[in-house]
Amino acid sequence: MKDTFRHKGKRQQLAAIVEAKGVKDKKVLAAINKIPRHLFMDSSFEDHAYQDKAFPIAADQTISQPYTVAFQTELLEIKKGDSVLEIGTGSGYQTAVLCELGAKVYSIERQRELYRKTKVFLSKIGYRPKYLSFGDGYKGLDEYAPYDKIIVTAGAPYVPNPLLAQLKIGGRLVIPVGEDVQVMTLFVRKSAKEFEKKEFGDFRFVPLLEDKN
Numbered sequence: 245m246k247d248t249f250r251h252k253g254k255r256q257q258l259a260a261i262v263e264a265k266g267v268k269d270k271k272v273l274a275a276i277n278k279i280p281r282h283l284f285m286d287s288s289f290e291d292h293a294y295q296d297k298a299f300p301i302a303a304d305q306t307i308s309q310p311y312t313v314a315f316q317t318e319l320l321e322i323k324k325g326d327s328v329l330e331i332g333t334g335s336g337y338q339t340a341v342l343c344e345l346g347a348k349v350y351s352i353e354r355q356r357e358l359y360r361k362t363k364v365f366l367s368k369i370g371y372r373p374k375y376l377s378f379g380d381g382y383k384g385l386d387e388y389a390p391y392d393k394i395i396v397t398a399g400a401p402y403v404p405n406p407l408l409a410q411l412k413i414g415g416r417l418v419i420p421v422g423e424d425v426q427v428m429t430l431f432v433r434k435s436a437k438e439f440e441k442k443e444f445g446d447f448r449f450v451p452l453l454e455d456k457n
């Protein structure tokens with residue numbers, strides 16, 4: 245598990261690409277520049293780690309495209325100390341970005357293999373999310389609710405009600421909604437019953453699945 249100057253150089257280029265695509269938040273760009281993405285992937289993909297692309301990880305899942313990770317994170321407007329619920333831990337890359345921004349991260353994964361592997365890996369490279377859960381993201385994580393921010397990193401056919409319910413007033417939910425193609429959607433909770441909704445264009449994710457393996 246090495247992080248060389250060559251990796252660092254490629255990472256700087258990746259952050260520049262993500263910035264050129266429109267991400268402005270300096271802290272998000274700094275996180276992309278800092279996190280050794282190649283370590284989150286199978287070593288056979290190492291040469292591709294600093295391309296702005298999604299790649300396969302275990303259990304038929306993917307590590308999201310860096311631009312998508314940055315775009316979603318920017319929409320969350322993370323402040324240090326925010327409690328953030330992530331649905332779809334996957335490789336843990338998005339989790340690491342949230343940790344870099346000073347968030348208290350709670351993350352749920354429904355594939356046992358990924359849950360186990362990522363839990364060990366994140367602590368090995370020094371990231372300390374508050375809690376990693378093996379479970380169903382459609383239900384959210386009531387124990388630690390309400391959250392300042394919630395991010396869904398798989399394509400949701402609809403917006404699960406528990407996620408809206410577990411958001412603080414003033415909180416933000418970023419979720420890609422749709423079947424084959426997803427519309428990046430932001431919900432801001434204005435009051436107990438009122439949510440403001442904004443849409444940010446098309447993205448493609450692996451699906452948010454209902455039944456646990």
Ligand code: SAH
Pocket residue numbers: 305306307308331332333334335336337338339352353354355358379380381382397398450451452453454
């Ligand atoms: N954030 C991840 C993205 C992984 S892809 C990363 O940066 O690598 C989406 C992940 O969501 C997959 O790992 C998939 O297993 C998981 N997932 C799908 N349906 C889920 C559900 N209902 N609850 C929790 N996780 C789910």
